[in-house]
Amino acid sequence: MRRRTFVAGAGTTLAAIVASGAVSRPSGNESLLEAARRPADAGEASTSTETILSDTVHETSLYEIDAPAEGPTAMVFGGVHGDERSGIEVAREITDWHPDAGTLVVIPETDRVAVENDEREGVDGDLNRQFPADGEPTSDLARGIWDAVERHDPDVVLDLHRSLGIYGFHREYVGQAIFHSPDAYGGELATRLDDDAVPWYLPFHRFTAAESASSGPLLFQKAARDLEASAYLFETTNFMLDRQTKVEMTRLATAHVLELHGLLEAGGDE
Template sequence: MGKVAPLTILGQVIKPGERKEVSFNVAKLHTQNSIDIPVIINRSKKPGPTILITAGIHGDEVNGVEIVRQIIAKGINIPKKGTIICMPLINVFGFIQMNREFPDGRDLNRVFPGSAFGSLASRVAHQLMTEIVPHADLVIDFHTGGSRRFNAPQIRIVEDHPQLLELAGVFGAPFILYSKNLNKSFRNACFKLNLPILLFEGGKSFFIDKNITNHGVNGTKRLLAHLGMLKKNFKASDPKKKTVVIAQSSWIRAKYSGLFKASIDIGDFINAEEVIGNITDPYGKFNSFVRASHSGYVLNVNHSPIVYQGDALFHISTQLANDQNTTPETI
């Protein structure tokens, strides 16, 4: 067995078998108070991969923060072998202000890989990509739906990537969704480095859902167990149902403005022309049923009680991966 070398992150040396919390300096406030992000690093004395677990790239996506918090609080991040790096909250500015963006108005997840001389968000992205990411062999990045849209628990990966598909299958979320890497996103920046990254989506902004949290924590345990990193005092339970791999999907949008109420649940399988919600006016004079344009699994439901014409209401699968049969069952 090879000797495990010390790890140096942000100027701090973390020895094998050591736990250390280092400070990722974001910026200073106008008052010159320093804003630091804790980076929690746990190392085993045994050699193994380095896993980076992140959340809170968007400040309003608190369910992801809760997932990583539980991973740390329960000691799941203490590896049997290798190293686990946890960053539960990257966009601390947005978190404090209950806002998605950085104070400069930029979306952190649209400025990667960033620049040492760019905007505040760009500088944070650059520091993450140069100081933390190069140490990782695998990244798990936790997100939620935005704008009151509730995502079913899902792992998003690019199509035709066997390694990512295998890892996503091990994670065991109810859905795997093939989606292209967005330009200047964290996922795309890692992908360009040939660094495998699993993007977990589940729940909605400003909300902590127990079921979503459990999916995130349990999926992480399965992945760590698969890599031989989960300690024996933890059990990685099998998913209750087989993961459904979605090849294509589309949105059903509001034909009218008004009060909106969905009549189906996340993960349901719906049939074409089925009534899945309704839009009314405040005065009891108007009622329009929302019908499914096609059959598929419900991946996202808009939880806003008021919608405008053209708003996205439901995200529905349109095609499953080639090796799957369409089996109507609720996830």
């Protein structure tokens, strides 16, 4: 009876915390984000824009930000699923970031039709199932996106997503997880995000790092398989998190990936 009373009381307390808006206050890492937003010591980055799939329903923009110092190329995708708004918002934001080294390539609205309709899928279905291991991408949009990926030949790929539940807690959902290629820093990224972005009162929202096979049909898997890129699929969740918190977790995940791979010269700790 005592245990049941305690569990019920804990649930009431958590509900009160959520209702009060406390979930919208991740601890953050302002020094890392400030490093991403300010010009490098060696000078301003240069930004150029190109259009992918021009004069088609899929027409979308790609941004290339070149740092003054040489380094790896990282490619970040938002809007592979059009209703996962936190990744879209962060991908739009980072087109104004300033890497210290290398090149940052961003496609904020990868499936533009799905983004405009605020739907998971576009006219050709689920874009993130159109990169099979045994052949070419299976739609015009997937082929156009992959052509851009091959042209920029990234060393690092980060695909930003949002699920409805929590990986390992809700059977059918994959939120609060980092799926990654074998050579990527998935475990360290999860640890950093737990430190920076997960409140103590949400222990089930701690991030899980899961190594992914390269044989699947997802965009990040094809990048790992065909280009030998260090590849990540990042998932936060709608479950008990407000918009601000999802965006901040996604923003921090992006900054940490860039720092881990040498595009940002900032420590991982605040």
